[in-house]
Amino acid sequence: MTGGTLIVGASQAGLQLAVSLRQLGDTEPITLVGEEQFPPYQRPPLSKEFLAGKADLESLAFRAPSYYADNGIDLVSGERVTDVALSPGGRPGAGVATTAGGRALAFDRLALTVGAGPRRLSAPGADLDGICYLRDREDALDLRVRLDAASKVVVVGGGFIGLEAAAVARSLGKDVTVMEAAQRLLSRAVAPVVSEFYRQAHRRRGTTVQLSAAVTGFDGADGKVTAVRLADGSALPADLVLVGVGVVPRTELAERMGLVCDGGIVVDERARTSNPHVTAAGDCTVQPHPLTGVGRVRLESVQNAVAQATAAAAALLGRPARAAAVPWFWSFQGDLKLQIAGLSTGYDEHVVRGEPDSERFSVLYYRQGRLLAIDAVNSPADYMAVRKALTDGATVPAATAGDTSVPLKTLLAAPRRDAVPSS
Ligand SMILES: Cc1cc2nc3c(=O)[nH]c(=O)nc-3n(C[C@H](O)[C@H](O)[C@H](O)COP(=O)(O)OP(=O)(O)OC[C@H]3O[C@@H](n4cnc5c(N)ncnc54)[C@H](O)[C@@H]3O)c2cc1C
CATH class of the missing domain: 3.50.50.60 (FAD/NAD(P)-binding domain)
Structure with missing residues (x-):
């Protein structure tokens, strides 16, 4: 070349x-x-x-x-x-x-x-067969084959990828446990109310969720993983372990x-x-x-x-820059469709719109009264309204955002001057 x-x-x-x-x-x-x-x-x-x-x-x-x-x-x-x-x-x-x-x-x-x-674990036994990661095609193919044969699946890490894979494993009838070292799921990404929603929603579907569960190592026999060891000395039987602890x-x-x-x-x-x-x-x-x-x-x-x-x-190419885009993201955990617009980092207030137990609700995040982001669970209209608001530099007043009798898009308020376009 x-x-x-x-x-x-x-x-x-x-x-x-x-x-x-x-x-x-x-x-x-x-x-x-x-x-x-x-x-x-x-x-x-x-x-x-x-x-x-x-x-x-x-x-x-x-x-x-x-x-x-x-x-x-x-x-x-x-x-x-x-x-x-x-x-x-x-x-x-x-x-x-x-x-x-x-x-x-x-x-x-x-x-x-x-x-x-993928961030790899270095705990004792971490190189046993049956301890998997999920980043690329080969990982996914390997995991899918192993999942077919597995009965006890442990997911180490309650982040997006771990929870998505846990939802799939559970839907295939596996015995699934998610172990999260922090005190709540998805702790870096969402408010505690959303973390708690996911804990309960996964439990309702038959997945065991253990919080504050620090994995210290793995037991094996004939080179294959047989159990996951926790800091409290307990061990949980496993024939397949998926590690999803970030990248x-x-x-x-x-x-x-x-x-x-x-x-x-x-x-x-x-x-x-x-x-x-x-x-x-x-x-x-x-x-x-x-x-x-x-x-x-x-x-x-x-x-x-x-x-x-x-x-x-x-x-x-030395061309002019376009203005920054509004970030967005999705995570589909079985039938739970989470859509996120904006970035909630640094929020000082949040409003819950709808009832989490209904499995259809949103959380709007604010900092000093400024709309930052939304997490929308099975609520695409709320997601679209906030994504548009952030794109247009509009806001949804926190005082009214929780009123589910009114569509969110009708609550959009005056544009700010520092609007950012979507991409
Ligand atoms: C299982 C999974 C589920 C996901 N789900 C979602 C989702 O629901 N929503 C969402 O928004 N995002 C999701 N993501 C994240 C999304 O896929 C990533 O943000 C996206 O792939 C990032 O793209 P990238 O090109 O920056 O990096 P990557 O996709 O990581 O690609 C980088 C490539 O560079 C190659 N490479 C690295 N070093 C070299 C080198 N020295 N020479 C040659 N090649 C090299 C790597 O092999 C790799 O192929 C998911 C990711 C995973 C793994």
Whole structure:
């Protein structure tokens, strides 16, 4: 390859970056290199439809195989980039990348979309057979096969992926226990009322949820896991363990390049790294808070990967930036459909709209009276109303937000001046 753009990491953000470059009229070569063996595919169904046997792997591909050649995108699969050298004194941002397979990829522009990997446990017994993680296609295929044969499933970690997988395992009739080290589920993402709702909803469906349950190790026989050990000395029998305790951003390449990293590759609102000629997007980055600009956040979502990759493409081509997008996210745990718009980080007030026990309710978050976010459970109209409010810079007064006799969209109040568009 000579010149053009090199995108390292061929997944949600990397593919979007290539697509956006072409949409912006870039006609230079694009190389999209990824260490996985497969063309870019969607990850969200791995813990939902695919695990439940309702989707096959082929249906997860983002694009038809012909898309890449048709659009002049050289997709290099199964190659890990191990080193990047920027040309000193050459065109800013140009250089050569080398891969584990010995390829040299020259580029004029560089983007890192290297994502994140699962945080792994190092407790005694953590390498026993039957202890699984869920990040990619191969993990998901392995988990699905094992799930068929398993009877006692323990999920370590009560975050989104753990709870989604627990819901699938339970729907398949397995004996399922979720162990969460914190005092509540989803503690980093939602208010206590939402955490408590999920604890009860999963229990109603027959899943055991243990809170404040710190896993200290695993027992095994013949190399296979047989039980999960807890800090209180107890042991819970298990023939399949799924660990979902968060992810670690893949900063190794950026660090070797001398780019500033701090819990992710540090980028600005235009997805430019500490070397402004190099961009980064998606789960591997930390960025200024997209709504307030105050402090940095790391967002692990499809919406963020798409929005940041779009911004990165514009930055690489020297095009004007679009304004920041309103973040949104979803997590489908069986029939419980959670939709989140905005970011609730730093909220000082929240309003519950509807009755959690009805399994259809929303929570609106505020800071100093300003609407920040909504968590909507089986309430798509509330979600849409708040997403629109945040996009238009409108608000829903906290005093009236809880009144379920009135549709939320009719409660929208005057626009602020610092409105942000959606993407
Ligand atoms: C099971 C699961 C369920 C999810 N569900 C949801 C959901 O419901 N809603 C939602 O919004 N988000 C969800 N997500 C999160 C969403 O999938 C991620 O935010 C998104 O995939 C991020 O895209 P990315 O391109 O930044 O990173 P990734 O998807 O992690 O891709 C990075 C790619 O880069 C490759 N790579 C890394 N280093 C190198 C290298 N040196 N050389 C070559 N290639 C490299 C990796 O192998 C990987 O393929 C889910 C994720 C998982 C795993």
